Each structure stands twice: as C-alpha cells, then as structure tokens.
Amino acid sequence: MEKRVIEFTDVTLRDGQQSLFATRVRTDDLLPALEKLDDAGFWSLEVWGGATFDVCLRYLKEDPWDRLKKFKQAAKNTKLEMLLRGQNLVGYRHYPDDVVEAFVKKAAENGIDVFRIFDALNDVRNMEVAITTAKECGKIVKGVLSYTISPVHTVDYYVNIARQLKDLGVDIISIKDQAGILSPKVAYDLVKRLKEEIKLPVHVHSQSTAAMAEMTLLKSVEAGADIIDTDVSTWSWLTAHPPNETMVYVLREFGYETKIDLDIIVEVAEYLKEVRKKYAKYDTVDKWPDCQVLIHQIPGGMMSNFINQLKENNALDKLDEVKKEVARVREDLGYPPLVTPTSQIVGTQALLNVVQGERYKVVTKETRDYVKGLYGRPPAPIKPDVMRKILGDEQPIQVRPADLLEPELDKCTEKAYQSGARNEEDVLSYCLFPQVALEFFQWREKFEKGEVLPPQIEELTQEEMKHLAPI
Amino acid sequence: MEKRVIEFTDVTLRDGQQSLFATRVRTDDLLPALEKLDDAGFWSLEVWGGATFDVCLRYLKEDPWDRLKKFKQAAKNTKLEMLLRGQNLVGYRHYPDDVVEAFVKKAAENGIDVFRIFDALNDVRNMEVAITTAKECGKIVKGVLSYTISPVHTVDYYVNIARQLKDLGVDIISIKDQAGILSPKVAYDLVKRLKEEIKLPVHVHSQSTAAMAEMTLLKSVEAGADIIDTDVSTWSWLTAHPPNETMVYVLREFGYETKIDLDIIVEVAEYLKEVRKKYAKYDTVDKWPDCQVLIHQIPGGMMSNFINQLKENNALDKLDEVKKEVARVREDLGYPPLVTPTSQIVGTQALLNVVQGERYKVVTKETRDYVKGLYGRPPAPIKPDVMRKILGDEQPIQVRPADLLEPELDKCTEKAYQSGARNEEDVLSYCLFPQVALEFFQWREKFEKGEVLPPQIEELTQEEMKHLAPI
Ligand SMILES: [Co+2]
Ligand SMILES: [Co+2]
Incomplete structure (x- = not known):
C-alpha cells in the first residue's frame, strides 16, 4: 500500500518568533535559517504578516516590504506564506476594500505564494475581499477556521463556515487553534468531517501552550489532515508550536511519508539556538504549560x-x-x-x-x-x-x-508621499500605520545621512512589548 | 458502555523535581503539595528514592528517612511509591543481598506502599532480591522495563523480560522511558502485546524531553495502559513529564474516566509555581525540546x-x-x-x-x-x-x-554506630553512602548544639550539580 504523504508548513520565522520573542528577530538573523529551510522539503514557509509588519516598522526600523523581497530571493524552492487578518490585513482595525485589495496585490507581487486568511469572529464577510483578491492574483489561499470552545462552536458550526469558505474559492481549509485549546478528540472529529464533506485539503495549526498540540496534530493526521504546522525545535514548544523533528519522527514511525530532510533541520536548529541568545531579553515565556486555559x-x-x-x-x-x-x-x-x-x-x-x-x-x-x-x-x-x-x-x-468605510487609498497616497513615502509599498505602510510609518520614514532619512544608528534590540523596553498585539 | 478508568501516578515530588531542579527541593516545600495531592484522586504518589536519598544527605542535610516518615503522616489516602534501582537501591553500585533486603524492609516499614524496581540493563537477576523482599513485605511491585532503542530491544525482547518479571511476582508491568525516546507507535505496539500476553496491569512513564511523551501516553492508553505518570503542570514538561491537567482533560474528552480532582491540582500548581522561584538557581533546563536524541x-x-x-x-x-x-x-x-x-x-x-x-x-x-x-x-x-x-x-x-559480594550488613552496622548512627535507618544510610552519611551525622551533632545553620540552597554551587547522577 502506498504511504500517505503528510506535508509541513514551517512557521518558525513568523509565528514561532512572534510567540516566543515578541516578534523582535531581525531580517539578518532570519535569512540564514530561511535559506536552509528552503532546501528542507517544506510545503511552505510562513514568514510574513501577523505582527511582523508592525514590529518591523515600529521597533526594528526595518522596511517590512524589503524583508519580504529578501526572503523571496532566498527562497528558491519553497512557497512563502503570510498570515492575513482578513479585512484587518496586518493591522488592528478594518480597512476599506480599496486598501485591502492594494495590499494583497502588493504582497503577491513581492513574493507571497500562500495567503492564510482569518477573522477572529469567523465572519466570512470580513475575509471575502482578501480571499477573492488573492485568488485573482493566482495565489493559493488557506481559508481559516478560528478555533474556540463554546456551546455554539460545534463541529457543525465549523463545517458550515468551511463550506462558505469553499464557496469563496479557498484552496485549503485551515484550522487555527491560536489558544492551544483544540483537543485531540475534537481535532479528530472536525478534520474527519471536513475531509468527508468539504473535500478540500485540510491544514491544522495548534499552539503548544497547554502541552496538547502534539497530540492534536497526531490525531488530526489520523483523521486525514494533509498539512501541519511546526517550528524548528530550538524555537518551538512552550507558547509556540510542536517541534518539526519530533512530528516527523513520530509520523514516520507510524508509516506516514514526509519530505523533510532532518539533517538540514538539525543544522537550522543549531543556528537558531545561537541566535536565540541575542534575544534573551524577550525570551521571557514561562517554562511550564498553561493548563488553566483548559480548565x-x-x-x-x-x-x-x-x-x-x-x-x-x-x-x-x-x-x-x-x-x-x-x-x-x-x-x-x-x-x-x-x-x-x-x-x-x-x-x-x-x-x-x-x-x-x-x-x-x-x-x-x-x-x-x-x-x-x-x-x-x-x-x-x-x-x-x-x-x-x-x-x-x-x-x-x-x-x-x-x-461603512469610504475608500481611503487615494487620500492616503497623497499624504504618504508628503510624509516621506518613496514607492507604492511605502504608501501601503502609511495607509495601515500612518504615525508609525511617518516616524519610520523620518528615521530612514536620518539613517541614510548617517545621523542615527539602527536601534539595538537591547535598548527596547518591556513597556514596548505591551503595545504588541498577539496573533 | 462503561467508561474505562485511567489511573494516574503523580511523580512531581520525586522525578519531577529531580528532572527540573537537580533534586534540590526541601521537605518543607514539598509537604504542603503532598497534603493536597493526597486528596486529588491519584493511584499513587512517587515521592521517594532515585536521587532524593543521596541529595537529602549530601546537600540538603536532611535525613531521608525522616522525610519519608513525614510524607507518610501527610498522605492519609494515597499510596506512596518509590523508585528503586534494583540491586543498586538508591546508590550507584551493587550492594550485597543482606543490605538490599534490609533496605527494602525498612522502606516498607516507614511508609512505601509501591516499589518501582528497575535495572539499567534489564538484567532481571539484578531486580530479583528487591522484588521478592518487597512482595514478602506485602507491598505492591511495579516491575520495570527500562526502554531503549537498538536492534535487540524489540517488542519481543520486552515481552520476554516482562514474562520473567511476572514469574518473580510483580503486580504491574511498568514501561520506563527515561530518555524520552519511546515513540507513540512503539508504545502502542508494546502495551498491546503486554496486555494480551502478560495479562498484568500496564503502567507507562515517559520523559517529555523530546516533546513526544504526551503522544506516547495517549497512544499507550489507546492500547490499553492502566496507569500513567504525570507532573503537576507548573513542575512538568521540558525534561520532566507531561502535565497532569492536560492528560486528564484530553483523556476525558475521549470518554475515559479519571478520578482526578482538577480543582485541587490547580491549587497545587499555583503553590508549586511560587516554590519554583526559590530554586531558580537550579532551574536551568533549556526551554526547547531535545530532538537530537531522536535523530x-x-x-x-x-x-x-x-x-x-x-x-x-x-x-x-x-x-x-x-x-x-x-x-x-x-x-x-x-x-x-x-x-x-x-x-x-x-x-x-x-x-x-x-x-x-x-x-x-x-x-x-x-x-x-x-x-x-x-x-x-x-x-x-x-x-x-x-x-x-x-x-x-x-x-x-x-x-x-x-x-560475588560478601554480606556487609553486620560489619557496616558496627562502623555506622561508631560514626554517629542512632538507629537502623541511620545504619542503612551509612551502608549505602559511608562518607556522605558520616559527614551528615557530624553535621547533625553540630546543628543540634546550635553550632551550624542548615545549608542555604543559594549557597550550593554549580559544581555540586555535576555529582548528581540522574534517574
Ligand atoms: Co500559532
Ligand atoms: Co522520569
């Protein structure tokens, strides 16, 4: 009998570092890992979106678009993926459709191959414009079911949302368990129903926070999941995600096939272990699981x-x-x-x-x-x-x-160029975060004249971390 | 259909603290947890043996027998369990049979209800005297299969060892995965064979080190395991063991029954989280899983x-x-x-x-x-x-x-009393660790005269930790 192939998305460089080090890792530290991961046999690498956009501009004084271009150059073989918060894009409010369309197109143009699109309330209307725009760009869309526990969040509920997402044209149904509360039992039941009724590939993402995620991924695979998310071990576990090496080992033992080259992962793990030391200040997560969230x-x-x-x-x-x-x-x-x-x-x-x-x-x-x-x-x-x-x-x-939102793009384009924007990417940064982008543009001017140095990660305060929204 | 009951042994106070804090936690800090755990519905509490005996005498200047007596007084409802290294007892060399017999009897007399007995080579001859003595004392014996991976360590190999252990009269077969390398697949196969062929209750212990243990316990239960080992969450995970709360939650979701009162566990978790701060100096374990051990x-x-x-x-x-x-x-x-x-x-x-x-x-x-x-x-x-x-x-x-070993008990009894021993327990401490016990006896004399203070855990050096043998 032919072995079933289980695919992996590596999330170390986006969700992993966001979950463990407050998203503070610099492009220069990420690139060497990305270059190696590109040869390791992943289905995709989640490397952009979520909080990384805001943090690049606000704290690291890096251009997030520039990061994406560099990533694309480094990733010759593997699809690059981003997390997009539906109508919120990578920000914290609803943006009008013209901004959403422009942003998705520009992200696609600069190298995103897979758009993972979610809405905190699972309101599909908030995901629709992003999904259809990404599909128009010819890209792959993972339509997300944002998992939570309540009397209304039943398996039926999620199958119904998945059906709406399929009708919008998503390629893959993605179960996103951001709080680490998806039990292996529910994961099994949900994946099974999705496979039977929706007939799209199923992708599962679960946070290790409650020490449940490895079991959840294993039971998801038993139920038919096609793609699972992992981190490289030395940036995995705790509030992040299950380690790749362990899941590959366990699944192979059970007779599943994976394309992962563990020798490469071991190299990346060693490299990231060293990089981790530089970010010790942000590496403050508890050493034990959060089980309260289950109880x-x-x-x-x-x-x-x-x-x-x-x-x-x-x-x-x-x-x-x-x-x-x-x-x-x-x-x-x-x-x-x-x-x-x-x-x-x-x-x-x-x-x-x-x-x-x-x-x-x-x-x-x-x-x-x-x-x-x-x-x-x-x-x-x-x-x-x-x-x-x-x-x-x-x-x-x-x-x-x-x-209810008026188009904003024209107005903010004008203001953006007045504020120091130099191209369409800068304009989008400005439309999403006007004040933060303005300060970044001003800093950039000074930096280029040699008047300021790049911020040292050591100089950033605990206070700054409070401004970071998770996910 | 009746629900299957899964029993739990809590190992927080012995293996948990040994795996995370170099066994340095004092009796006074353990007792409040033990008192609560006693009401939480565990099948047993592993609280003694392993490295705790040596560390009590050597570093904490506590009498390990005194600790056991206090534990017994505190545990009104739940069986107390110890880890015994077969003919090595709680030391690092083979002791003659008269010492082994005396030690096991004294441990039983002072409160041990369950003896978990293992030998690193799975040489059953090294476990025999301890097993038969414990059975003569009317106690419960978990006969251990020490798990490793090699061409000879097949499921057949372990089933054969288990049969020998059954012939010696053990009550329970215990799979001990000290290195965290027992895969969920092998665990499933091994437990299934043991249940079918040996027809004794099966107990499974797995270290979280490689982020595999939760999956391993889950698949063990699916295969028929009766008892599993966990730690209270705030002293769990990493190089220790799966968190109790998570395993209880997951198993209940799957329809298994457990007797654990999670409200009590939450209280203990909060208490232990505070105690953990006192031992920060020893709390140096890495924040990521060791996946090299799998590769x-x-x-x-x-x-x-x-x-x-x-x-x-x-x-x-x-x-x-x-x-x-x-x-x-x-x-x-x-x-x-x-x-x-x-x-x-x-x-x-x-x-x-x-x-x-x-x-x-x-x-x-x-x-x-x-x-x-x-x-x-x-x-x-x-x-x-x-x-x-x-x-x-x-x-x-x-x-x-x-x-090949001559009886030692008589000779060392004489020397022990000359060295400051006061009772049969002291004699056994001396037989096992002559130099360490001597120094403890001398310290005790001075302490009782008010000439010395108890050692502060803060004063102990990193160097001391090297002397600690794991398991
Ligand atoms: Co995540
Ligand atoms: Co252990």
Whole structure:
C-alpha cells in the first residue's frame, strides 16, 4: 500500500518568533535559517504578516516590504506564506476594500505564494475581499477556521463556515487553534468531517501552550489532515508550536511519508539556538504549560492581567468572581473567541462589571463597537437585554463593517508621499500605520545621512512589548 | 458502555523535581503539595528514592528517612511509591543481598506502599532480591522495563523480560522511558502485546524531553495502559513529564474516566509555581525540546559533555566522529541503554577511542568492569574481539554480580554506630553512602548544639550539580 504523504508548513520565522520573542528577530538573523529551510522539503514557509509588519516598522526600523523581497530571493524552492487578518490585513482595525485589495496585490507581487486568511469572529464577510483578491492574483489561499470552545462552536458550526469558505474559492481549509485549546478528540472529529464533506485539503495549526498540540496534530493526521504546522525545535514548544523533528519522527514511525530532510533541520536548529541568545531579553515565556486555559477557558495572559489590575485596585479577592464574569460576558456577547481583539474586549468588560459592582454600568468604547457590529457578526446573537443596556435605542449595523468605510487609498497616497513615502509599498505602510510609518520614514532619512544608528534590540523596553498585539 | 478508568501516578515530588531542579527541593516545600495531592484522586504518589536519598544527605542535610516518615503522616489516602534501582537501591553500585533486603524492609516499614524496581540493563537477576523482599513485605511491585532503542530491544525482547518479571511476582508491568525516546507507535505496539500476553496491569512513564511523551501516553492508553505518570503542570514538561491537567482533560474528552480532582491540582500548581522561584538557581533546563536524541540517539546531556571535552582538547572538529563512535561502541558492548550508568561508560569510551586515534587502546575501569559482567548481563553478547582486546585471557563472570559480594550488613552496622548512627535507618544510610552519611551525622551533632545553620540552597554551587547522577 502506498504511504500517505503528510506535508509541513514551517512557521518558525513568523509565528514561532512572534510567540516566543515578541516578534523582535531581525531580517539578518532570519535569512540564514530561511535559506536552509528552503532546501528542507517544506510545503511552505510562513514568514510574513501577523505582527511582523508592525514590529518591523515600529521597533526594528526595518522596511517590512524589503524583508519580504529578501526572503523571496532566498527562497528558491519553497512557497512563502503570510498570515492575513482578513479585512484587518496586518493591522488592528478594518480597512476599506480599496486598501485591502492594494495590499494583497502588493504582497503577491513581492513574493507571497500562500495567503492564510482569518477573522477572529469567523465572519466570512470580513475575509471575502482578501480571499477573492488573492485568488485573482493566482495565489493559493488557506481559508481559516478560528478555533474556540463554546456551546455554539460545534463541529457543525465549523463545517458550515468551511463550506462558505469553499464557496469563496479557498484552496485549503485551515484550522487555527491560536489558544492551544483544540483537543485531540475534537481535532479528530472536525478534520474527519471536513475531509468527508468539504473535500478540500485540510491544514491544522495548534499552539503548544497547554502541552496538547502534539497530540492534536497526531490525531488530526489520523483523521486525514494533509498539512501541519511546526517550528524548528530550538524555537518551538512552550507558547509556540510542536517541534518539526519530533512530528516527523513520530509520523514516520507510524508509516506516514514526509519530505523533510532532518539533517538540514538539525543544522537550522543549531543556528537558531545561537541566535536565540541575542534575544534573551524577550525570551521571557514561562517554562511550564498553561493548563488553566483548559480548565477555566481563560488564557494565561488574560489571567495575569486580571491579577495585576485587581491588585492595583486592592481587590484581589474578587479574582474568582472575575473569572466567572468572563464566562457570563462571553455568553452575553454571543461567545466571541478569546483571541485578539475580542479577548481584550471581554476581559476589560468583565473586570469593569465586577469592580463597578453593577454589570454594564460602565461600558468601553470597544464593547460598544463590538455590540454595534463594527467588528463583524458575533458567533451567536447578543442577549437582547444586554444590547439594549449598551446601545439604548440605537440599532446594530446589519451590513459588513467595511461597507461603512469610504475608500481611503487615494487620500492616503497623497499624504504618504508628503510624509516621506518613496514607492507604492511605502504608501501601503502609511495607509495601515500612518504615525508609525511617518516616524519610520523620518528615521530612514536620518539613517541614510548617517545621523542615527539602527536601534539595538537591547535598548527596547518591556513597556514596548505591551503595545504588541498577539496573533 | 462503561467508561474505562485511567489511573494516574503523580511523580512531581520525586522525578519531577529531580528532572527540573537537580533534586534540590526541601521537605518543607514539598509537604504542603503532598497534603493536597493526597486528596486529588491519584493511584499513587512517587515521592521517594532515585536521587532524593543521596541529595537529602549530601546537600540538603536532611535525613531521608525522616522525610519519608513525614510524607507518610501527610498522605492519609494515597499510596506512596518509590523508585528503586534494583540491586543498586538508591546508590550507584551493587550492594550485597543482606543490605538490599534490609533496605527494602525498612522502606516498607516507614511508609512505601509501591516499589518501582528497575535495572539499567534489564538484567532481571539484578531486580530479583528487591522484588521478592518487597512482595514478602506485602507491598505492591511495579516491575520495570527500562526502554531503549537498538536492534535487540524489540517488542519481543520486552515481552520476554516482562514474562520473567511476572514469574518473580510483580503486580504491574511498568514501561520506563527515561530518555524520552519511546515513540507513540512503539508504545502502542508494546502495551498491546503486554496486555494480551502478560495479562498484568500496564503502567507507562515517559520523559517529555523530546516533546513526544504526551503522544506516547495517549497512544499507550489507546492500547490499553492502566496507569500513567504525570507532573503537576507548573513542575512538568521540558525534561520532566507531561502535565497532569492536560492528560486528564484530553483523556476525558475521549470518554475515559479519571478520578482526578482538577480543582485541587490547580491549587497545587499555583503553590508549586511560587516554590519554583526559590530554586531558580537550579532551574536551568533549556526551554526547547531535545530532538537530537531522536535523530542521533544521543541524549542532550551527553552531547554537551562531548562538546565541552572536545573543546578542552582542541578537537571540536571530531564531534561527528565521536557521534558515530558512540553507535559503534554501543554495538560492540551489546547495546546497553544510554542511561546512568551505561551512558557514562559508552560516552567516555567513545571519546577515548576517537581522541587516542585507536579504538580501545585506553580503556576505563568502568568499561572493563562492564565487559567483565560486573554491571550485569548486556542486552546482546559483547563482540568477541572487543572482549579479548579489553580482558585479554580473563573471562567475564557468568553469575549474578551480587553473587560475588560478601554480606556487609553486620560489619557496616558496627562502623555506622561508631560514626554517629542512632538507629537502623541511620545504619542503612551509612551502608549505602559511608562518607556522605558520616559527614551528615557530624553535621547533625553540630546543628543540634546550635553550632551550624542548615545549608542555604543559594549557597550550593554549580559544581555540586555535576555529582548528581540522574534517574
Ligand atoms: Co500559532
Ligand atoms: Co522520569
């Protein structure tokens, strides 16, 4: 009998470093790894998007487009992949369609072969423009199911989203378990149903955070998954992803075929182990798994936030109450996944509800926007009494959030060139992050005149890390 | 259909702390955890034996027997378990039978309910006296299969050893994967065969070192394993063992039943997270998995030893040669598992063979003893030409190593009381570690007179850690 081939996407250079070192690794340190990984037999290499774009401009003073061009030159054999947050692109708000289209086209033009496209609420309307644009560019699209646990997030729910994604033309269905809470059992059931009913290749991504991801990938493969995500061992595990070497070894033992050349991976692992030392300042992740997330459905980061904020308010005795309130707020709001940005919305609101002594007495702008539908359609309907308390007589929008946005590209192109942009790539950087891009352009001018040095990673503060949005 | 019950042994307080913090955690820090774990539904708690005995006396200046008595008082509901290295007991050489019998009886008397008994070479003759003594005391015995990979270490090989252990009267067959190299596939096959042919309960222990252990435990359970080993999450993972919370969660998702009360585990996890901070000095384990051990069969510790020693000899370019020589030496010597003490024997000899430029030109005392049979019977015959080169005309012993040892108990009892022993427990400490026990007795005298303080864990040096033998 012919062996089943399991393909791998390496995510070390994007999600791996983002999960372990606050996305701080420089292009020069990534390139030698990329060159070797290019020969190692991966289906693709996820190297761009997510937080890397913002961090390049904001902290590293690197041009993210320049990084992509260099990556493309180095990767002669393997497809390059990026993570795109649907209508949010690589930013933190919805952009109008003209910006989304221009960005996707420019990313394709500069070297992205595979677009991994997701929306935190699984609102397919927020993914549609990015998906169709990438397909028009002739690129491969992984349509993402953003995984979470709730009464509405059943296998049926996800199969239904996958069907919508297939109708939009995605090539691959990607299960993205950003919080590390996808159990091996659910992974097995979900992959099996997707393979049977959607009949597209299935890709699985799971975070190691709760020490569950290796089991989840193994059971996914048993159920028929075609591609899985791993990191090179020395930048793997903990809050990142399962190590490539281990998964290759385990799958081969079971009789699956993989194309990975482990001798090359060993070389890359040794190289990355050395590079890791340079980023020790950012290498602060705990040495143990976060199992609370399995028991209380609350990610470790959110929990430590609560503890800090309650301490400041001299109200640490209310921690249990806040934990319970998170579950209630999440239910009120239609069970949004606890990932960026909805984890912040739910967490802050739960804290306010407890500290104020009255639920929804004080409501953040973000909660109001969420209830109004400005982030997209919640997975389940928002509770009517909560909606009334927050919006009063106002009605939530029924259209896609980006339908309310005016085109921006022309206006921001003009401003961008006034601010120091030199080409279309710069213009897009400016459209996404005007202030950050402006400062980058100004820095670049000075740097070229020899008036400033590149920022040393050692000089960056803990404070800066707080500005980083995960995923 | 009735749910299958999966039982858990918690190993946090013995193997967990030994794997993560060089066994340095004090009784006072362990007791509060033990008291809670006692109510959490474990089948047993592994809390004694291994390196803890030596470290208590040598570094912590604690009486290990006193620790056991305190543990027994704290554990009202749950069986206490110890790791016993067969004829080596908790030391590093073979002891005569009278010492083995006395030690096992005294451990049983002071509170050990379950004896986990192993021999690095799987030479059942080295386990026999300990097993029969423990059974005579009416205790439960887990007979261990010490797992390694080689052409002779097949599933058939292990089933055969298990049969011998069953004939000796063990209650449970225990698969011990100390190096983290037991693949989920082999675990599945081995457990299945053991369940079918040996018809005893099967227990599985696997180190997380290579990020494989969670998968290995899951597949073991699928194949019929009855008991698995875990640590509480905040002292789990990395070079230790899978987190309890995750395994309980995963197995429940699959429909298995466990008796674990996760609310208690969460409390213990929080407590141990705080205790961990006190031992930061010993908490130096790498934050990534050791995957080399899967690819080159060489454990990470051995590899870094080679690198250090070759550097000192200005011969780092010979690293690849040494790696290959390890495999050849291991083959020459009949495929001993690369665990203490045979990993040291093989590693040192391989290094000598390469550095000297001629194989077995220089032979260590340990290699000679091993070839003579003084450690027990090798898994496969030693190559005749290697044996001749090392032993000359001398013949290896055919008997059990301890058959060559005179009784020691009477003589060492006398010396022990002369050296400051106060009771039979002290006598056994002295029989096992004469010099270390003597120094402990002297320290105790002074401490009781108020002349010295207890050693501060902060005062212990890195150098001391080298003396610690793992497992
Ligand atoms: Co990820
Ligand atoms: Co262990």
